[in-house]
Amino acid sequence: MIARDAYGALTAAADLQPVWNAGAAAKLSSADIDARLVETLDKDSGHAFYTVGDVDAALQTAHRTIKAEYRAPYLAHAPVEPVNCTVQFKDGTATVWAATQMPTLARRHVAKVLGIDEDKVDMQVPLLGGAFGRRLEIDFITQAAAIAKEAGGRPVQTLWSRTQDTQHDFYRPACLSRFEAGLDADGKLVAWRNTSAGQAIVPQVLTRTFGLPDLHLPYDKTTSEGAFDQPYEWPNARVAHAFVELPVPVGFWRSVGHSHQAFFTECFMDEVAALAGKDPVEFRASLLTQHPKHLAVLRTTAALAGWGKPVVGPKGVRCARGIAMHQAFGSIVAQVAEVSLDPDKGVRVHRVVCVIDCGTAVNPNLIAQQMEGGIIFGLSSALQNEITLCEGQVMQTNFLDFPVVRMSNCPAIEVHIMPGDGHPQGVGEPGVPPVAPAVANALFALTGERRYSLPLDPVGVRLKTPCPLNPANTATTKTCPPST
CATH class of the missing domain: 3.30.365.10 (Aldehyde oxidase/xanthine dehydrogenase, molybdopterin binding domain)
Incomplete structure (x- = not known):
């Protein structure tokens, strides 16, 4: 039966009592997925997308070493227009x-x-x-x-209602990433090893959209983009990704692999800088000696943001700055975030300074708008967004439990476009990746504590439909107990 109008269709659908077959995802929970990612990295060194030098030997002879593990959740697209x-x-x-x-x-x-x-x-x-x-x-x-x-x-x-789309999307893949770095006696980086684990998007898209067979090849570069293709001059490095098969539909999400790999890489870069006792900007600069454009974007962003100067938020609120730089879709983008932390209201981002080098700037107004939109989009996901599963069902439903940045908590955004003479490069997606690590690095500068998982600020988000295995489930404990 076809309804006469949208209200009639939605009302009739609400009155139905369907019995759903959860298929291959039955009983699958977010905890199960995380366990699979951990198990994969424990056993699999992954497909290397980038290698230089001898990272194992460099780590063995390093004066100091550091390890870290970062996580990013599934994300829905959540377009304003369903x-x-x-x-x-x-x-x-x-x-x-x-x-x-x-x-x-x-x-x-x-x-x-x-x-x-x-x-x-x-x-x-x-x-x-x-x-x-x-x-x-x-x-x-x-x-x-x-x-x-x-x-x-x-x-x-x-x-489709927003709930239908949120719970039946093709999600940005969840990902787990492990790092190890080594420094010499002078605090210079001598080794960088990174292996991530998660689903691959391209094989799923080729199968469901074009009808091609899934060959289970571990060579989808979108899984590791943002990790292996950055300009840093690592003397010894290995960057790899281990492919994980899971029954969760995944798809292309704004900036794709860059969206979470930038968070991992730029946060760990800050962590290594802290271990070396170096300023985050200067430590990055020491790894960009052969990349003048990247170095110019980095230093311009720091200067425009007032890097190194005291920062005080509205009404004297204590704030701190964090920086991140990332190249994606041909463009170089650096951002500085000014952040405060309220015990009751959580993380507040007051200002974001963004500099982009996208080659020849054909339409500066459009470029600025794309950067602003990308920052807001990326900030929404950085702070509070995640998709969690319980018994094969997506728990989130709408903007109530998958919130977006609103006018009341949107930071002041300043966009600066570097003069360029090369071919025009992408601007629709490169504004998204740097904002999450910039905020996370600012939180470290503010509190002295690292945050290794996204979202960074789950305060106040409560699931509309609690997990049946944990009825009191909130955003700070969104994962179900492991399935038995």
């Missing part, structure tokens, strides 16, 4: 109105669902209304086409 599609199938032809990032592919799949040639499908693509990778998927479009096939020629709109 996914939707309208299809009319009449007289052997179809018209599709869909905000999609893949119109050609969507056209092909609609034709297949309806049993018609592709040239019989007219794709009308309005503005996306936010996507962040969610509309690279075409599940909601093929669903709309299948329903329209039974509508007798009438146009049919398919609209």
Whole structure:
């Protein structure tokens, strides 16, 4: 049955009492997933995406060494406009109105669902209304086409509620990353080893979207991008990723692997700088002697943010600064975050200074807007967002328990564009990765304690649907007990 309007459809759906088959994810919890990631890194050295020198020998002879382990959770895309599609199938032809990032592919799949040639499908693509990778998927479009096939020629709109989309997304993969670094007697970095573990996106996309077989190859570079492709001049290094198979659907999320690998790498870089007794900016600069553009972005950001000078927040609140620099999609971005910490209200980010070198700046206003949007998007995830599973079910439902930065807690954002003469580079995604480590590093400067897991500030977030294995579940204890 097809409802006359969205309210009728939502009301009818709410009255249904379906019995769901959890499939391969039945009984799977966030604790189980974390255990799988740990087990993988305990046994698997991963596929090396970058090696230089002899890192094992350098670690053995290092004057001082340090180890750390970082975690990032699954994340939903949570676009402000929920996914939707309208299809009319009449007289052997179809018209599709869909905000999609893949119109050609969507056209092909609609034709297949309806049993018609592709040239019989007219794709009308309005503005996306936010996507962040969610509309690279075409599940909601093929669903709309299948329903329209039974509508007798009438146009049919398919609209997912935010809860439906949050609980049936293609998530940013959860990831675990281990580091080990060595310093010589003068505090110079001599060794850097990093191995992460998590699911690979590309094999899933190739299988579900293009129908290609999953060959289980461990060579998806998006798993390790942001870790192996950075400009730091490590004298001895090995950067690798171990592929983990899990029954959780994953997909491309704004800045993809960079989104969490930047948090891991830039936080550990700060940690190594602290062990060396060096200023975080100067320690990074010592590893960028052959990369003048990166060094210029780093030093410009520090200068504009007032690095090294006292920082005081509104009404005299004690604040601290943290810095992070990251290259993604051809652009170099550095950010400084000014952060305070309230025992009751949690982390507050007051100011973010952002500098980008994206080659030739074709549209400076658009570049600034993309940086601002990326910072807010990345900050939402850095502070409070995570997707958790209990008995195979996603616990989060809406912005109540998957919150975004609002006007009331949005920091002042300053964007500066470096003059460049190279080819224009990406600006839609590079603003996201540096903000989480910049905030985390500021929290260390403020408190002297490291935070090794995202989100950084789960204060005040309570699950709307508590885990049945732990009814008192809150954001600070979101993982279920391991399944038995």
